[in-house]
Amino acid sequence: MFKKITILFAAALFILVSNTILVASEGPGGNDRKGKYTYRKVYKACSEAGQVESATPKISPANKTMAEWKAIFEAKKFNEFGCEQHWAALSDEDVLDIYTYFYGHASDSPSPATCN
């Protein structure tokens, strides 16, 4: 009995880990390296326009989970970020890149973002 439970637990753990890796590796399909640069560029421009105090973004990908970022970006609700005009000026490709950056470095992703 104990042996069966152990096997079932191991199988469940395997499926959970596999799915997590699969979901993380699939991602939104944009360019996360470019997304990181574009995201920072938005904030720099926004700061220069006097709309935010700091040119360094306050929101990090590690602030939320992959599912949370998915919900935000699929709904295109970017008000939490501020700098609405700058977000509105971004192309769909730029938004996808930023989404890929956030999703790929979310708190529950295989490589959560650090301060760098």
Next chain:
Amino acid sequence: MKNNLTNIMLLVFLSGLLLLTGCTPGQTAKTAESQTEDRSWMFHDIVDAEFVKAHMDIPMPANVMLIDSRPYKTKFIQGHIPGAVSIPFSEFDQKTNLLPQDKSALLIFYCEGETCKLSHNSARKAEALGYKNVKVYSKGYPEWVTLKGNYPSVSAEQVALMISENKALIVDSRPKQAKYDKGHVPTAVNIPDTQFDELKGKLPRDLKTPVVFYCGGLDCPLSHKSAKKAIEMGYTDVSVFSLGYPEWEKLYGGSAPAVAAKSGGVEGAIDLDRFVSILANNPESIVIVDVRDPDEFAKGSFKTAVNIPVGNLEKKINELPTDKPVVFVCTTGARSGEAFYMTKDLKNSLKEVYYVEAGITFKGDGQYEIKKPKKS
């Protein structure tokens, strides 16, 4: 009995004499044989290296042709006397159109040294065609490359091989704006001959590193001038790609950046195997910019790396060199990737820019470990 004793003593004396002079009956016979060796295969007009040098110039005079009779692929490509034209003996009859029209022109044939018959046979064929001033430099290429101050010329195929193996520094000796900026051999650094003294610091530190100079073809003396200067500096493996950029363009097309620092598939990412090879063989051929913070850089980085933290890169972006590929590095590819896109965005004129998309662990003293990313 007395006669027998005298004969024996004479025999012993002669044997001793032979031993003292180091001769044996076999050797004596061999010497005699070599003296009477058949040298009739040799051409009747043999010249030495001094004669060849006295008749060479860059560009070669119109009434002089230096002809390499060795096979093209296995010999000529790898090295030949500068200014020489390749007419392998085996293809002589098909390539007579390469010979000068003027039958009084000086033709100097050479091949692979004194036992090589190819140049002699070619010279006879040229004479049979009516050429009146035909010579053979019988000591040929093996002697030429060993004479002080001489250097070989290499072909485009050899330059391409050297680039792919990252074992040589390729130097473009032409003017920067007028020529180099409009197109150059991939990975070549630009040291215009007129600025050689000012820019010679771009040459590798190791004097044994192969260095290949090139310029605008057979009529261009700049690469030869620079090659001589490099030899005077102590470089021991100097060669010239005499046919230069026009030949490269003909064979491989125009300037194609990044043959050495080629892309690794992901946009902007350098091919990791190539990067490791460059680090091992020719790190001076690229500029490595470590974009981590100064405290991280202080603990260890690549030996030739410079530190520009990604946060400061925008201010210093105009300081990035334009004559070598720039490769950004950090520990994961995150900051170096950001540096890459920043450079593409703010200084798009910089064509050869890459970053390392991999995990790098710096161990101090220039030691490192690179792990390929799982996702690419």
